[in-house]
Amino acid sequence: MTVRRTLALxxxxxxxxxxxxxxxAQQYLIGGSIAASSGVEGGGAQNALARTRTRLRIGGDVRIxxxxxxxxxxxxxxxxxxxxxxxxxxxxARAAGDRFVVDVGLLGIVAPxxxxxxxxxxxxxxPISKRTQIVVGxxxxxxxxxxxxxxxxxxWELRLQGGLRVDL
Amino acid sequence: MSTSDRVRYALIAVFIxxxxxxxxxxxxDCMRYSDCDPGLTCAYGSCVFPPQQDGATGDDGNNIGFDPxxxxxxxSGAGFVVSAEAGSGFVVTPDSGFxxxxxxxxxxxANTDAPAE
Numbered sequence: 532m533t534v535r536r537t538l539a540l541x542x543x544x545x546x547x548x549x550x551x552x553x554x555x556a557q558q559y560l561i562g563g564s565i566a567a568s569s570g571v572e573g574g575g576a577q578n579a580l581a582r583t584r585t586r587l588r589i590g591g592d593v594r595i596x597x598x599x600x601x602x603x604x605x606x607x608x609x610x611x612x613x614x615x616x617x618x619x620x621x622x623x624a625r626a627a628g629d630r631f632v633v634d635v636g637l638l639g640i641v642a643p644x645x646x647x648x649x650x651x652x653x654x655x656x657x658p659i660s661k662r663t664q665i666v667v668g669x670x671x672x673x674x675x676x677x678x679x680x681x682x683x684x685x686x687w688e689l690r691l692q693g694g695l696r697v698d699l
Numbered sequence: 700m701s702t703s704d705r706v707r708y709a710l711i712a713v714f715i716x717x718x719x720x721x722x723x724x725x726x727x728d729c730m731r732y733s734d735c736d737p738g739l740t741c742a743y744g745s746c747v748f749p750p751q752q753d754g755a756t757g758d759d760g761n762n763i764g765f766d767p768x769x770x771x772x773x774x775s776g777a778g779f780v781v782s783a784e785a786g787s788g789f790v791v792t793p794d795s796g797f798x799x800x801x802x803x804x805x806x807x808x809a810n811t812d813a814p815a816e
Contacts, residue, residue, distance in 0.1 A: 579744045644733045679731045
């Protein structure tokens with residue numbers, strides 16, 4: 532009798548737990564993105580300008596359904612031309628409306644030489660399907676640490692990036 | 700004004716700013732050490748041979764009169780740094796911002812951007 536009662540309670544709990552109208556706490560919402568960017572860079576003693584390296588960024592973003600406007604972003608970045616380099620970035624993003632997002636974060640190039648700094652960007656999400664958006668917007672990077680940076684130099688980059696984002 | 704118009708104007712503004720920025724100021728060969736080919740280093744926005752620690756010699760092996768890494772006064776009073784690589788010419792990196800990158804005999808200074816007196 533006790534076994535039957537226990538089994539019934541377990542089944543009842545399972546049935547309750549699988550009800551579609553029961554809210555789940557803090558569901559994670561995940562997205563993936565790929566983007567390319569290029570622009571101008573400057574800094575150094577002469578404050579000269581040059582075209583910056585073209586960069587590919589492949590990353591993801593995570594947010595929770597209870598606070599969908601606060602977004603944590605992370606990505607691997609690869610500089611592809613005229614010289615190559617590899618690194619990563621992490622950012623905190625804040626949705627400003629349905630289609631605009633601003634973010635700030637830290638990024639670093641780790642190979643072939645190190646370069647570390649901060650970044651900020653602003654982009655617009657243009658929906659092209661229910662789960663897919665085109666993203667485009669400017670980005671500013673500032674590098675102030677690393678073995679690839681001449682002494683006393685702060686390197687800045689102003690980029691225009693564009694890409695694709697998918698809600699996973 | 701619709702959202703798409705705002706985005707269009709924002710993109711146009713970004714392109715104009717980027718284009719204006721790239722058209723102003725001196726164009727640099729390098730911003731980072733890794734912008735230069737192997738064996739070169741980035742100094743004053745240009746890729747140059749790194750200063751050598753041994754004696755400065757010309758093609759004939761004779762000392763050309765400057766020690767690498769030393770500073771000598773230029774015409775305008777600004778100092779410049781002379782470095783040499785045995786048998787492959789020498790590099791002069793002035794403090795005032797111009798670079799002389801020569802090769803050949805010790806009398807052949809090429810690509811001189813030094814200001815005239």
